[in-house]
Amino acid sequence: ETGVTQSPTHLIKTRGQQVTLRCSSQSGHNTVSWYQQALGQGPQFIFQYYREEENGRGNFPPRFSGLQFPNYSSELNVNALELDDSALYLCASSLGAGGLTDTQYFGPGTRLTVL
């Protein structure tokens, strides 16, 4: 069983640009969640997708958007990058539909730096 993978590992962008981060979930996992982890803080929930539909969203503006594909891969897109978007972006997959007993398994993250 393969784990959750993310690409790229590191990324440097300038303010105002757009970025796409990618994630490959564990095989058979129907749910993917994205989190933002600022330096020295705990991860903050961005949104979750279940079977290609958005299933929940945290307090992030609409310029944060996502997609989930049938092959267990997903994307996080961020438009009009701001300096405060610099963070580690974590993808997590889980087997079920996001129920209370679901366990989320995390990838290694993508470190985004906005200059």
Added chain:
Amino acid sequence: GDSVTQMEGPVTLSEEAFLTINCTYTATGYPSLFWYVQYPGEGLQLLLKATKADDKGSNKGFEATYRKETTSFHLEKGSVQVSDSAVYFCAHYAGRRALTFGSGTRLQVQP
């Protein structure tokens, strides 16, 4: 609102010392509780979990018990090793499909 509070770090211990990292939470209903560990430069790894009151999660010598009466999920290990040095995050499943995390506790174990 829903939240998780952890003791602030860093926690510095000598090898083979006893470890406790406190975690308390606020939530509506009965959330599942988790401890994740993050090694330098890496993502989060699930350490242990508990899904109902009085459940004890355990893994790699770490333990935590779901205490509904005190809304706590303290992490313990009887004898830490240098390789346990990492940041530990307490989290609960709060609804809106999201894990809510504490701010993390850095553990440094000295030989």
